[in-house]
Amino acid sequence: MPVPFFTLDRQIPKMQKEIEKSLQAVIQSGKFILGPNVAALEEEIAAYCGTRFSVGVASGTDALHLALRAAGVKAGDEVITSPFTFVATIEVICYIGAKVVFADIDPETFNLSFQKIAEKITPKTKAILPVHLYGQMCDMEKIMALAKKHNLVVIEDACQAIGAKMNNKKAGSFGEAGGFSFFPTKNLGAFGDGGIISTNSEEIANACKVLRGHGSQQTYMYEAIGYNSRLDEMQAALLRIRLKHLDTWHKQRQENAHFYCQKLKDVEEIKLPKILPGAEHIYNQFTLRTKTRDALKKFLAEKQIGSMVYYPLSLHLHPAYQFLGYKKGDFPESESAQSEVLSLPIFPELTKKEIKEVCSGIKTFFSKK
Ligand SMILES: *Cc1c(COP(=O)(O)O)cnc(C)c1O
Numbered sequence: 001m002p003v004p005f006f007t008l009d010r011q012i013p014k015m016q017k018e019i020e021k022s023l024q025a026v027i028q029s030g031k032f033i034l035g036p037n038v039a040a041l042e043e044e045i046a047a048y049c050g051t052r053f054s055v056g057v058a059s060g061t062d063a064l065h066l067a068l069r070a071a072g073v074k075a076g077d078e079v080i081t082s083p084f085t086f087v088a089t090i091e092v093i094c095y096i097g098a099k100v101v102f103a104d105i106d107p108e109t110f111n112l113s114f115q116k117i118a119e120k121i122t123p124k125t126k127a128i129l130p131v132h133l134y135g136q137m138c139d140m141e142k143i144m145a146l147a148k149k150h151n152l153v154v155i156e157d158a159c160q161a162i163g164a165k166m167n168n169k170k171a172g173s174f175g176e177a178g179g180f181s182f183f184p185t186k187n188l189g190a191f192g193d194g195g196i197i198s199t200n201s202e203e204i205a206n207a208c209k210v211l212r213g214h215g216s217q218q219t220y221m222y223e224a225i226g227y228n229s230r231l232d233e234m235q236a237a238l239l240r241i242r243l244k245h246l247d248t249w250h251k252q253r254q255e256n257a258h259f260y261c262q263k264l265k266d267v268e269e270i271k272l273p274k275i276l277p278g279a280e281h282i283y284n285q286f287t288l289r290t291k292t293r294d295a296l297k298k299f300l301a302e303k304q305i306g307s308m309v310y311y312p313l314s315l316h317l318h319p320a321y322q323f324l325g326y327k328k329g330d331f332p333e334s335e336s337a338q339s340e341v342l343s344l345p346i347f348p349e350l351t352k353k354e355i356k357e358v359c360s361g362i363k364t365f366f367s368k369k
Helices: 012-029 036-049 060-070 088-096 114-120 140-150 202-212 233-243 246-264 293-302 319-324 332-340 352-368
Strands: 053-057 078-081 099-102 125-129 153-157 177-181 195-199 286-290 341-344
Touching: 012 233, 036 053, 036 195, 036 233, 053 060, 053 202, 060 088, 060 125, 060 153, 060 177, 060 195, 060 202, 078 088, 088 099, 099 319, 114 140, 125 140, 140 153, 195 202, 246 286, 246 352, 286 293, 286 332, 293 332, 293 341, 293 352, 332 341
Parallel strands: 078 099, 078 125, 125 153, 153 177
Antiparallel strands: 053 195, 177 195, 286 341
16 A cells, blocks of 8 residues: 655645635735735734744745844854754855854754754854754753853744744744744645744844845835845735644644554664653654665655655765865764654654554564565
């Protein structure tokens, strides 16, 4: 039985009518940019994240970029982040002309190690950009204490972690700001690109609003060199409908994860995801690790079972980032994770039967070895 890695086919039809009605209303309104749906979504997301403000932008990448700029990160500043993440995390640092400083990850959560961050702080460090990878938050309380001690800005890459919690506090509400992505495969996805910034700072919220609209607050008056980075009304209208289901989808993903863990707990060759005390994981990905990752992935693919590798090469080893001056061996945990991680299907509508199929595939693979 084939099992898709990810599909929206089982979700969209259930809300098709509601979506069509809402998009039709946007079409009829003739207001496509920064209208009532974006404003309402911004309020709803701020309430959802437990922050005072949120600012809709064109993508998760832009959310991080604008948040860094609005928080005062400038060319030449050092920004500490993870080499084991999606490339956008470091692109945004480079856009500003700031310096990417990598710290290695914790091998159990794949998130930035607090100790490794501490070792990388210099007088030039301006910010920490922790990434809540796969949907589990970094150890934010420790990171915030460290930032406070050294007077650093913290911008959370929460693109995979909308709704994730640490001690009941949501992703994007710890640092000066958080960036979220509405890319279709994220837990809250749009029908295209989109993103949003969360913040408790009125100053950062206003600065992000100015930057997303060409550096202008008052029409045709420019106070900064800005961008065209707005979330549009069609996406916002759709996202408002989908947001109502988000917690249910998180719960379904968590149940799927729990079922995988039950079924796979006796397979010695794999390490299951580790949840930090106090953390609520929203499983944008369910990622295990195994020494025979490539062979397992191939075996599952032959059975038409989808799986993915996030991410196959640490960012410090890519051609575009050689200028940063790192080399192989600099981040051993990240480099070992790149050859051992495998993400399994986890989307909310996945059935128990499908999970059993994936697990029996994995068990067959290891019993043959
Ligand atoms: C998806 C993602 C981004 C970028 O989001 P886009 O909306 O695709 O620009 C940034 N960081 C991480 C960790 C992501 O997963």
